[in-house]
Amino acid sequence: MKLPPVEYEAPATVADAVGLLAEHGDEASVLAGGQSLIPLLALRLARPEVLIDINGIDELSGVSAEDGWVTIGAMTREYVAEESGTVAEAVPLLAAALPLIGHEAIRSRGTIGGSLAHADPAAELPAVARALDAEFVVRGPSGTRVIPAAQWFEGFLTTSRSPDELLLEVRFPAANGDTGVSFEEVARRHGDFAMVGLATSLMFSDGTISEARLAFAGVSEVPARVTAAEDLLTGERPSAELFDEAARRGCEDLDPPADLHGSSDYRKKVAAAVMRRGLRAAADSANHRAARGSD
Amino acid sequence: MADITMRINGAARTGSPEARKTLADFLRDDLNLTGTHVGCEHGVCGACTVIVDGRPVRSCLMLAVQAAGSEVTTIEGLATNGGLGPLQQAMWDSHSFQCGFCTPGFVMQATAFLSDHPDADEQQIREALSGNICRCTGYQSIIDGVLLAVERNRELS
Numbered sequence A: 001m002k003l004p005p006v007e008y009e010a011p012a013t014v015a016d017a018v019g020l021l022a023e024h025g026d027e028a029s030v031l032a033g034g035q036s037l038i039p040l041l042a043l044r045l046a047r048p049e050v051l052i053d054i055n056g057i058d059e060l061s062g063v064s065a066e067d068g069w070v071t072i073g074a075m076t077r078e079y080v081a082e083e084s085g086t087v088a089e090a091v092p093l094l095a096a097a098l099p100l101i102g103h104e105a106i107r108s109r110g111t112i113g114g115s116l117a118h119a120d121p122a123a124e125l126p127a128v129a130r131a132l133d134a135e136f137v138v139r140g141p142s143g144t145r146v147i148p149a150a151q152w153f154e155g156f157l158t159t160s161r162s163p164d165e166l167l168l169e170v171r172f173p174a175a176n177g178d179t180g181v182s183f184e185e186v187a188r189r190h191g192d193f194a195m196v197g198l199a200t201s202l203m204f205s206d207g208t209i210s211e212a213r214l215a216f217a218g219v220s221e222v223p224a225r226v227t228a229a230e231d232l233l234t235g236e237r238p239s240a241e242l243f244d245e246a247a248r249r250g251c252e253d254l255d256p257p258a259d260l261h262g263s264s265d266y267r268k269k270v271a272a273a274v275m276r277r278g279l280r281a282a283a284d285s286a287n288h289r290a291a292r293g294s295d
Numbered sequence B: 001m002a003d004i005t006m007r008i009n010g011a012a013r014t015g016s017p018e019a020r021k022t023l024a025d026f027l028r029d030d031l032n033l034t035g036t037h038v039g040c041e042h043g044v045c046g047a048c049t050v051i052v053d054g055r056p057v058r059s060c061l062m063l064a065v066q067a068a069g070s071e072v073t074t075i076e077g078l079a080t081n082g083g084l085g086p087l088q089q090a091m092w093d094s095h096s097f098q099c100g101f102c103t104p105g106f107v108m109q110a111t112a113f114l115s116d117h118p119d120a121d122e123q124q125i126r127e128a129l130s131g132n133i134c135r136c137t138g139y140q141s142i143i144d145g146v147l148l149a150v151e152r153n154r155e156l157s
Helices: A014-027 A037-042 A078-082 A085-090 A092-100 A104-109 A112-118 A124-132 A227-232 A238-249 A264-293 B023-030 B086-093 B103-117 B120-126 B140-156
Strands: A007-009 A027-030 A050-053 A062-066 A069-073 A135-140 A143-148 A153-155 A166-173 A179-186 A195-205 A208-217 B004-008 B010-013 B049-052 B055-058 B071-073
Touching: A007 A027, A014 B140, A027 B010, A037 A166, A050 B120, A062 A085, A069 A085, A069 A112, A078 A092, A078 A104, A078 A112, A085 A092, A085 A238, A092 A112, A092 A124, A092 A179, A092 A264, A104 B055, A104 B103, A112 A124, A112 A166, A124 A179, A124 A195, A179 A264, A195 A264, A208 A227, A208 A264, A227 A238, A238 A264, A238 B004, A238 B049, B023 B049, B055 B103, B086 B103, B086 B140, B103 B120, B103 B140
Parallel strands: A007 A050, A027 A050, B004 B071
Antiparallel strands: A062 A069, A069 A166, A135 A143, A135 A166, A179 A195, A195 A208, B004 B010, B049 B055, B049 B071
């Protein structure tokens, strides 16, 4: 369907955008890349009175690295992050997930901040942000605050950003050299929303797993950390038996949603398979990164 | 409504679309560039794909006002000297399409992809076109056409 009538504002600065949000509050929707919001408008699932288009705010785009963190402006397009050497080097889990988002034409317009503010629990970026404990920087009338990923995702398509706040940037911790990552997912077709996705980051120290970070996409209302598996893996040497046990333990309490693509039981089985694959792929990628680092 | 100007297929075009009007509808209804097709109108089918500032985009997921100042290429911009462009000719020769509804989207997506990956192999082409839906062909003839364009380009260079 055609979009419904809507007022339109295109501020050029963060200050102007925050002012407009203060004025319109929850009557406004922030338009970033539009790859989720425009369909919601077309399908009448969202009916804002005002669109606040932040595409013209240059200060919201860019990737920078400092003090062990990689900061990505909210309006940074997904293809830009995908092509960023800084992201590939310092946030390899994000680099692994980006090519799986939609299709090339979607990533031309879609933004890092837009996907994370939309907070679809089946999407890739929320799982990455949750796995890595990314930080969200928002600004509203009462100033700037930083929200950790554990508090950012509140529910289905719901974040802790209040309606008068603008997401400015997202900070990801830089991976150290001895880290292996993978983003595994099962979808009916490449580019579709995954039935189950898993962001995995394993940090190694002298051949043992010193830190495990696992977050599922598509199995619950918000991207879900898999603490049972993380605890089991930490301090252990990687092996097929260990990964099998982690997948069993990590998935036994899952209660995934059912839809026409698969029942809850089916998704649970897929989740265990995805976790076994994801752990193996992450361990392999650590070997590759270590080999490259010692060249 | 505000006056906007963008370059489309090399020529400056001006209009005054409502903010809610998508780039796809602006091209078709305001500028009469009806080569761009509108299928699902929510970014799933890929029929409305055009090239904006060198990147493939879904023109149903972009507002016309957001394309102000941009360089836009549509299917009408691919003809060379009034004839088919090299990719179009290769797809013609491969009988890539049947009804033609999805054609402009596939051709624009493939054009954008080949400009960055002139030596693409079959797997890369399948991946690049995976976001476009065709209800007639079963896709094989479309892939064949793009591969033929790659081969011909390789022979030329």
